[in-house]
Amino acid sequence: MKSLAELEEIRKKTLEQISLRTNKDGLRIVVGMATCGIAAGARPVMTALLEELKKRNISNVSVTMTGCIGVCKLEPVIEVINPDGSKVTYVKMNAEKAVRVVAEHVVNGRVCTDLTIGASEVK
Amino acid sequence: MQNIYRAHVLVCGGTGCTSSNSEKIMTELEAQLQANKLENEVKIVKTGCFGLCAEGPIVVVYPEGSMYTMVQIKDVKEIVEEHLLKGRIVKRLLAGDKEAEDITKSLDGVGFFTRQLRVALRNCGVINPEVIDEYIAFDGYKALAKVLTEMTPEQVVDTVKKSGLRGRGGGGFPTGLKWEFAAKQTADQKYVCCNADEGDPGAFMDRSVLEGDPHSLIEAMAIAGYAIGSNQGFVYVRAEYPIAVKRLQIAIEQAKEYGLLGKNIFGTGFDFDLEIRLGAGAFVCGEETALMTSIEGHRGEPRPRPPFPAVKGLWQKPTILNNVETYANIPVIFLKGAEWFASIGTEKSKGTKVFAVGGKINNTGLVEVPMGTTMREVVYDIGGGIPNGKKFKACQTGGPSGGCIPAEHLDTPIDYDSLIALGSMMGSGGLIVMDEDTCMVDMAKFFLEFTVDESCGKCPPCRIGTKRMLEILDRITAGKGQDGDLDKLELLAKNIKASALCGLGQTAPNPVLSMIRFFRSEYEAHIKDKKCPAGVCKSMMQYVISAEKCKSCNICAKQCPVNAIKGEKKVPYVINQEKCIKCGVCMEKCPFKAIFKNV
Numbered sequence: 175m176k177s178l179a180e181l182e183e184i185r186k187k188t189l190e191q192i193s194l195r196t197n198k199d200g201l202r203i204v205v206g207m208a209t210c211g212i213a214a215g216a217r218p219v220m221t222a223l224l225e226e227l228k229k230r231n232i233s234n235v236s237v238t239m240t241g242c243i244g245v246c247k248l249e250p251v252i253e254v255i256n257p258d259g260s261k262v263t264y265v266k267m268n269a270e271k272a273v274r275v276v277a278e279h280v281v282n283g284r285v286c287t288d289l290t291i292g293a294s295e296v297k
Numbered sequence: 298m299q300n301i302y303r304a305h306v307l308v309c310g311g312t313g314c315t316s317s318n319s320e321k322i323m324t325e326l327e328a329q330l331q332a333n334k335l336e337n338e339v340k341i342v343k344t345g346c347f348g349l350c351a352e353g354p355i356v357v358v359y360p361e362g363s364m365y366t367m368v369q370i371k372d373v374k375e376i377v378e379e380h381l382l383k384g385r386i387v388k389r390l391l392a393g394d395k396e397a398e399d400i401t402k403s404l405d406g407v408g409f410f411t412r413q414l415r416v417a418l419r420n421c422g423v424i425n426p427e428v429i430d431e432y433i434a435f436d437g438y439k440a441l442a443k444v445l446t447e448m449t450p451e452q453v454v455d456t457v458k459k460s461g462l463r464g465r466g467g468g469g470f471p472t473g474l475k476w477e478f479a480a481k482q483t484a485d486q487k488y489v490c491c492n493a494d495e496g497d498p499g500a501f502m503d504r505s506v507l508e509g510d511p512h513s514l515i516e517a518m519a520i521a522g523y524a525i526g527s528n529q530g531f532v533y534v535r536a537e538y539p540i541a542v543k544r545l546q547i548a549i550e551q552a553k554e555y556g557l558l559g560k561n562i563f564g565t566g567f568d569f570d571l572e573i574r575l576g577a578g579a580f581v582c583g584e585e586t587a588l589m590t591s592i593e594g595h596r597g598e599p600r601p602r603p604p605f606p607a608v609k610g611l612w613q614k615p616t617i618l619n620n621v622e623t624y625a626n627i628p629v630i631f632l633k634g635a636e637w638f639a640s641i642g643t644e645k646s647k648g649t650k651v652f653a654v655g656g657k658i659n660n661t662g663l664v665e666v667p668m669g670t671t672m673r674e675v676v677y678d679i680g681g682g683i684p685n686g687k688k689f690k691a692c693q694t695g696g697p698s699g700g701c702i703p704a705e706h707l708d709t710p711i712d713y714d715s716l717i718a719l720g721s722m723m724g725s726g727g728l729i730v731m732d733e734d735t736c737m738v739d740m741a742k743f744f745l746e747f748t749v750d751e752s753c754g755k756c757p758p759c760r761i762g763t764k765r766m767l768e769i770l771d772r773i774t775a776g777k778g779q780d781g782d783l784d785k786l787e788l789l790a791k792n793i794k795a796s797a798l799c800g801l802g803q804t805a806p807n808p809v810l811s812m813i814r815f816f817r818s819e820y821e822a823h824i825k826d827k828k829c830p831a832g833v834c835k836s837m838m839q840y841v842i843s844a845e846k847c848k849s850c851n852i853c854a855k856q857c858p859v860n861a862i863k864g865e866k867k868v869p870y871v872i873n874q875e876k877c878i879k880c881g882v883c884m885e886k887c888p889f890k891a892i893f894k895n896v
Contacts, residue, residue, distance in 0.1 A: 177564060178442050181433060188434035195305055195359045195423065202360070207383055220303070224338070228301045236360035237303045239384030 190233040200234030201280060206251040208242035214249035215268060222269035223252070226276040235280055248294060254279055263291040302340035304381060307357040309422065311346030311508050312501070312540055313662075314353040318370065322354055325370050329377040339381055345509015347422035348663035349409055352392060357422075365390040412679050414641070415665045416649045417465075417502075417625040421509030426544050429551040432512040438557055440631035441516045444523055445565045453524040454480055457627070459635035461647030466492055466583075466620030467698065467724050468800065469646075469713040475617055478607035479525040482615035487527035489518050490611065490618040492588055493534035493541070496580040497696030498747060500727035502651040503621035505663055507534065507541035510625065511548035515558065515571060517627035522569045525617055529570055533588050536575040545573060580697075580751035584799045585618045587753065598755045599799035620725065622651055642668030646712030650726055654680050657687065657732040669710040672702055676730060687732040691815065695724025697744045697751075698804035700811025701737070720811040722804070736833035737816040738823050742770040744808040752802070759802030762793040766809060776836040778824030783813060832894040835879040839895045842883075844869040846891035853883035853892060 205211070205220045223237050243251055248265035254275065255261040262285050264275060271289055278284045287293060308314075308323050323341060330336045347355050352366035356376065363386050365376065372390060379385045392409075415421075424431040432438070444453055458473025479487060491514060495503040506514065518530045534542055549571055552558040560568045574592050581587045582597040589611045591597035610616025626648055630638045639647050646668040652675060655661050659681030666675060676682065676689065683689055691701040694711075700721035702709065709715050713723050731740065745767045754760045766789050769782050790806030797803045813820055822828045829837040842853070842862075847869040854862040854870060861877045864870030872883070872892075884892040 178446065181438055181442055181563075184430055184433045185436070185439070188430040191301060192305070192424075192431060192434055195307075204384070220338075224301065224303055233301075238360055239382065241383050241385045 190231070193233040200236065200257065202255040203235060203237045203275075203280075204240045204253045204255060205237065206241070206243050206249060206253075207239040210242055210246035211249045211251065214246075216250040218269045219250045219252065219267045219272045222272040223276060226273045227280075230276065230281065232276075232280065245291070248291065251291075264289045265291045265294050302338060303360075304339045305342055305359040306339060306376075306381070307342045307344045307359070307422070309345070309347055309353060309355040310343040310426075310540070311350070311353075311421075311505060312538070313346065313350035314355055315540060317354050319354040321370055322356065322368055322373055325373040326356075326377070329373055330381070333377055333382055335377070335381055342425045343427065344424065345421040345426050346418075346505040346663060348413075348418065348505075348665075349392070349660060350663065351659065351661035355392075355422075361386065364392040366392045409660055409662075409664075409679055409681070412674065413665050414649050414667050416629055416638075416641075417506060417622050417651055418509070418663065418665050419629065420513065421505055421663075424510065426509055426511055427547050429512060429548065429555060432510070436632055437512055437628075438516055440628035441519050441557070442563055443631055444520050445563050445567055450480060450524050450526065453520065453631075456630065456635045457524070460630045460638040461635075461642075461645075462623065462626055462630065462638065463646065463713060464620060465622035465626075465650065465723075465725065467695070467722070469723055472619060472623055475607060475619070476521065476524050478605070479527075479615045479617045482608060484615050486529070486612075486614045487525055488611045488614055488616040489521045489525065489527045489530040490589065490592070490606075490616055491518060491530070491532040491624060492583060492585065492618055492620045493532055493538075494576050494583040494588060495535070495538075495621075495725060496578075496583040496751075497698075497725050497727045498744075499655045499729050500653045500696060500725045502653050502663055502726050504538050504541050505651075506621050506625045507538065507545050511541075511545045512552065513625045513628055514545070514621055515548055515552050517624035518571060519558065519562070519569045520627055520631065521617060521619070521624070523567055525615070527617075528568045529572075531572055531574050531592055531611070533574045533576055533582070533592055535578045535582075537578045542573065542575065549573070579753070580747070581753040581799070581801060584801050586799065588618065589616065598753050599801075601798060622726070643710060643712045645714055650711070650723065652726045652728040654728045654730065656692070656728075656730040657683050657735070658730040659684050666711075668712045671708050671710055673707040675711070675728070676707070680730070683730065683732050687734065690731045690733050690735055691737070692731060693721075693729040693740070693744075693808065694727070695722040695804075695807070696727045696729075697747050698722060698801065698807055699724045700807050701731075701740075701815060703815040720807070720814055722807070734831055734833070736774075736829050736831040737812045737819050738770060738774050738829070739831075739833045741809045741812045742767065742774060745770060745805070748801070748805040752805075756796075756798035756802060758793045758796040759798070759805060762789055762797075763802075763805050765789055766793075766806065770809070773820070773823050774829075774834045774836070776823075776827045776834070778827075780824070782824055783817070783820055786813065828896055830896065832896045837896065838879070839874055840872055840877060840879060840881065840884055840892055841895045842870050842872055843891045843893065846889050848889055848891070850888065852886055852888065856882045856886045858882065 207216045250267040251265050253261045253263045354368050356365040356368045454476045462472045463469045576582045582591050584599045587597045587599040606616045649665050649667050651665045664679050691703045693701050749763050749767050752759045790810050793806050832838045861873045
């Protein structure tokens with residue numbers, strides 16, 4: 175170790191990897207992964223979310239799983255939860271839609287209104 | 298690029314949890330993750346001690362922060378399949394109130410943790426101690442960088458002085474002053490030593506820091522080296538701590554690889570190297586002069602002071618010697634400032650103190666609280682009180698060098714000076730809680746047996762004096778106490794305190810003195826009435842079967858190892874007191890609670 179810059183670089187890089195343990199105020203994305211969700215393809219959705227977050231170097235968003243929310247016919251379901259507890263529920267997800275949610279909702283703060291549970295009811 | 302995981306599973310790898318199978322839990326976890334194809338999504342992290350040893354093995358799952366306690370190998374499958382696969386927290390394994398409805402119950406919500414302030418233990422149970430990058434991520438080695446590039450050695454000493462940090466190993470000497478003495482010496486070679494020879498029965502905070510956060514010690518010792526002008530450090534740790542030694546070795550190697558130990562650190566021209574010296578586990582080697590004698594390769598025996606180590610220490614060179622917990626506070630002082638540190642605690646005792654809480658208490662484990670916290674808060678609010686609804690009698694601080702604090706002083710704020718005023722001392726932070734079933738004569742005898750065993754034998758007051766004191770206590774507990782025994786004990790104690798060579802001898806009589814001071818009537822009951830009120834001293838109690846409650850079931854007679862119990866159907870059983878060895882098995886096994894102690 176010859177410089178402070180090197181130390182700082184290791185610090186930042188590792189912090190990203192372990193931010194999961196310290197992050198208390200970022201967004202939380204919950205993926206429904208009960209039998210119904212998995213059967214409808216929740217796993218590729220989650221993998222896509224993780225990869226997109228990684229690609230964009232976003233470390234303050236955690237991705238977790240949950241059980242069946244109860245609307246099995248709309249699976250895969252994901253919910254984006256704000257630190258204040260308010261949330262947006264997206265339904266009938268797939269990998270492409272997941273990438274869109276990260277790009278539009280997580281990064282730019284614009285809810286993808288056409289993918290929400292409300293939108294699906296109108297149809 | 299390394300993989301980003303969506304969940305981290307932290308498994309405690311401290312000595313406590315390791316002895317209750319946490320290694321096997323980790324192996325099972327790996328197998329279950331693979332079986333469910335989660336190995337690329339979930340990361341397993343081996344950490345240091347969380348502090349809640351009574352509830353171990355402990356597993357924490359992030360991002361939720363769910364803390365699972367008393368996890369068994371068969372529970373692992375459920376954690377993986379329920380929590381990690383389906384996101385359903387396994388409620389029955391959660392810490393604290395297992396029936397809690399709150400499914401998001403996390404580490405921060407457990408009462409045991411909410412009242413603590415973790416400074417020395419800041420990284421224990423948070424990082425993987427075998428990965429230097431994780432320490433760096435939590436601002437590790439930043440303090441060393443700041444010290445080497447922005448501060449002069451005088452400023453470093455000044456900062457430590459201003460923080461008000463005092464030695465956490467026993468004596469409570471101001472750390473900054475110690476460093477200043479050594480810094481002012483001129484010599485061709487100086488040394489920085491760490492005392493990790495934690496010998497007090499029941500104390501294990503130093504072990505936990507070594508196991509959970511070894512890099513903080515390395516960083517602090519390098520800072521100390523810069524402050525006093527030394528380029529060589531030694532960590533003296535007992536070989537009885539194999540996990541701690543292994544992790545420290547790994548940490549030193551990683552630090553060397555990164556150039557954080559060795560030549561020209563951060564390109565500043567400052568060199569510092571660190572070596573481990575293993576001790577054989579003698580209590581006396583925790584005394585600073587004996588410790589240094591042992592590092593030099595001689596038999597660990599103390600020598601008179603002065604000269605103090607800061608003037609003539611290791612190989613006659615100026616040396617500073619601090620305890621592990623003291624060092625663990627150093628990096629934080631430089632990161633957050635001396636003023637921040639000095640704002641915690643009481644007027645003369647700054648910062649926090651770690652206590653290893655054991656004995657008759659629900660939450661056995663490690664607790665870190667600001668100085669000035671009362672004993673009641675530690676025992677009841679954090680420690681969870683006394684098991685089985687028993688009454689608190691006293692707690693022993695400072696191990697075999699300290700004294701007891703009885704119930705009437707439970708509200709005393711804990712700091713160096715208030716404990717000394719009570720005839721005890723902070724010591725290294727062992728806290729042994731005693732309930733109403735503890736005999737204070739027996740307890741004093743226990744500590745004295747320890748010091749007699751561990752006396753190095755160099756000076757007569759300690760070698761012979763403590764032995765004579767033990768003989769008197771033996772006599773008292775055997776029901777053969779004589780009038781004047783207490784005076785003799787006090788006189789012997791006074792003389793040993795005044796004339797023993799080292800700190801350990803001088804403080805060896807403390808437990809006896811303190812227990813006589815607060816529980817004199819109990820001692821007098823042993824001597825005059827030949828009674829042990831707590832029913833512990835075997836010569837003064839009998840196990841008796843109640844004729845009314847006995848159902849003649851024969852269970853006690855079958856269990857008795859010396860066939861001392863006889864009886865027939867429909868006739869109450871009787872214990873032959875001459876044969877009885879007072880092991881207590883009959884009382885434990887009696888299904889009708891018909892057997893009791895007669896004191």
